[in-house]
Amino acid sequence: MNKSTLANAFLALIKRDLTLAFRHRAELFNPFLFFILVVTLFPLATGAESKLLQTIAPAIIWVAALLASMLSLDAIFRSDFEDGSLELLLLNSHPTSVLVLAKVLAHWLITGLPLVLIAPFLALFLGLDQEVITLLVITLLLGTPVLSFIGAVAMALTVGLKRGGILLSLLVLPLYVPVLIFATNAIEMASSGLPVTAQLWILSSLLLLSITLTPWPTAAALKLSLS
């Protein structure tokens, strides 16, 4: 029943993290609520000028999503580090990088996917057009996993520190900027009727690169944090 193949370990880890998240719903809700609050406060602050709001709406949503995902980074490894189960994850016969991939994937399902799902409704609320909303969702779908994967490296590096919060944002923000630029640029181009394939390809390649390249440094950094 418990044959320990790598695939089994991978799935068991995702299942464990989803169960834990489900039993900790309040904590899970924080970044999500933050995202909704930021986006809904903007129209109140800028006034009812729909032209202005329409131009900056994609940027608002993207910046809010970026900050929300940064807020949620602490949850990736912090609790595992504090209760000692991180040692369990590192000290077994499976490659740590694959288990790291499972952890980050679970983290994105818990914190990234809800943002992607709620974004079209918020976009509608900000008065965006149908096509722009579709593109916004595509860029979020491609971009938010990249944020989780990059964040995991920085989080693994700082998890052993008592107050790693500021260091974490310093490490992570410069790496987040390309994602933000290409995603918002794609939406801007699309609103003026220009082709956006280039930006989408770049976002896709960023996603593939982060899936394939970040698990190794994350695994190495976790080991460093434990020793």
Next chain:
Amino acid sequence: MMSLEVRDLCCIRDDRTLFKELSFEISSGQMLLIEGNNGSGKTSLLRILSGIRLPEAGTVNWIKTIDNKKHSASVHQQDGFMGDMGFLGHLDGNKLDLTVTENINFALSLSSANDEPAIDEVLERVDLSLFDDVLVSNLSAGQRRRLALARLILSGTALWIMDEPFTALDKHGIKVIEKEFLKHLDNGGMIAMTTHHSISFKDEYTVRLNLSS
């Protein structure tokens, strides 16, 4: 037959030499008891043995004899060793928001145990059989420690590396766990641990190592 061979180990922490030129060997059926004052490097040594931490100098080799052929590899190069080793640090490594059974099932899905694990039987042995559906956050500290040890027993690993395994256990709990240790040693297992509790095993089982002297 398996053995753990340590040669000329040296550990430096914050410019302080904790120990140097440390050499010893333990093989199947033996227990290494690491003694020493606070801050003498017991935990650091355990972390080096388990492969988490790199030593400043020296080697730790895991030697396995399969079909009369010796296979030797450094524990810091992973190959094969991690599957033979179970680690229990000073933290229990249990997830507080999972039940006892969920914790065990997850640990088993990571371990390389081949036989059908006898979860119920082991829980019975560590006096946790009545708590299998209880969230770990509702257990006492001693019960959590026993759950961590149950995980170790079920992992089916040959070498157990433990940091103060008797913490938070009551007298009865200590007796139960000592019995498990003896059983593990009789089955050809190995143990390396630190403890402040005086262990009453016979000398033929134990290799003592004092880091303070």
